[in-house]
Amino acid sequence: MSSTQGARARARTEVTAAIKDEARRQLAAEGAAKLSLRAVARELGMVSSALYRYFPSRDDLLTALIIDAYDSLGEAAETAHAALPDDTAPLRRWTTVCEAVRAWALDHPHEYALIYGSPVPGYAAPPTTVPSAARVGLLLVEIVGDAHQDGAALPPLPEELRPEAERLSADISPALPPEAAPGLVAAWSQLFGLVGFEVFGQFNRMVTDRAELFRYAAGRLGEGVGLTGA
Template identity: 40%
Template sequence: MATAQSPRTRYREQTRAEIKDIALRQLAEGGTAAVALTRIAKEVGLSGPALYRYFDSRDALLTDLIRDAYADLADAVVRAAAALPDGAAPRARLHAPTGACRSWAVAQPHRYLLIQGTPVPGYSAPADTLDSARAVLGPFLAAFATAEPSASVRPVVDQMTEWAAKDPAVAEWARVYVPAGAEGAALAGGVLGWAHVHGAVGLEVSGQFTNMGHTGDVLLRAQVDALADAFGLE
């Protein structure tokens, strides 16, 4: 049973949400450099010192925005994978999360660039954002459960197999999505898949494909099909 919140707690959560909404608007208008606590405080109707009761620094605010963005992206990816019918082919299981990532990024490029774009100078993300990033990557791994890697990707598979052998936590995470013994191929496929997505989508949302005669969805699908071929996915 949910516990009723006090008026003070509700007000605090509403104010934090309003602060983040304003910060996201600033982010969309001018990137991370445009996120300014003084401007946010003025718009919310708080003094500078009062704002620090909600976020004690700009980095703390950015961290919350990053966590939210990863959570939303992970939700989009997981929902796309879950929507596939039982027995869906591995290639379809790869297209689902890659397509979901692109759709999410194109719809809100400022949030995508916050987590995948140019690092914010002087900002260091907390360690728990690694778990958020892995939540996004997990459904990619699942597509490679029965992969048969070709020679072209074997060097990456070998490195990832060695990584999983040296780091039990990595192997344990991979086995959430694939059977024991498939960790190396799954990690290699997942990382390569994410590299394809980030490369293509990053260029698209930053406007680098403008007037180049193709659409982002068709380009990404071709890249993913080439990757699926390299891993023998049906």
């Protein structure tokens, strides 16, 4: 009885995975805008209507791919961070996570484009994507929050930014002091500026040693949010 259910569930997971794999291949070849349920079905030797047993619509398939991409990136970052010794200095934690993000993005350029590139026309990501999308950010928050527990130095905020800083700190984490919040959110976006320029080819014919430039920039980004310790 339970073995029957197990076999069915297993088959379902396998087909779901095959659909997503094929969809990812099309993502790479044609881009998210041209992702087509029919083409996926054709390539898998299924009929298009059969796909609706697994994904209620094309947008749901897209959403699943987006969540998978965010989770894959988040897991890569978390794994790299977790592999560090417990006494690792905050700045080193920070740069390790940054390097993991960069490595994942260079390894998965099309999935990177899906989550941090141009929005897909006509598609709006549902709230379901938020927890996965937040993973890298929360990891950075954790690192900065821990460092400030131990008292890190930060320049004072301009008066006009104070309300936003309070809001951010309250929304994101109680461990994040308001003085650190705007700088951290900015650094978070700037990290992806760095990565995006490399992945999307803006550094072509300009930067040769991109790994070294990234290492330098990520380090300065970490220092900018008050982290220390080579």
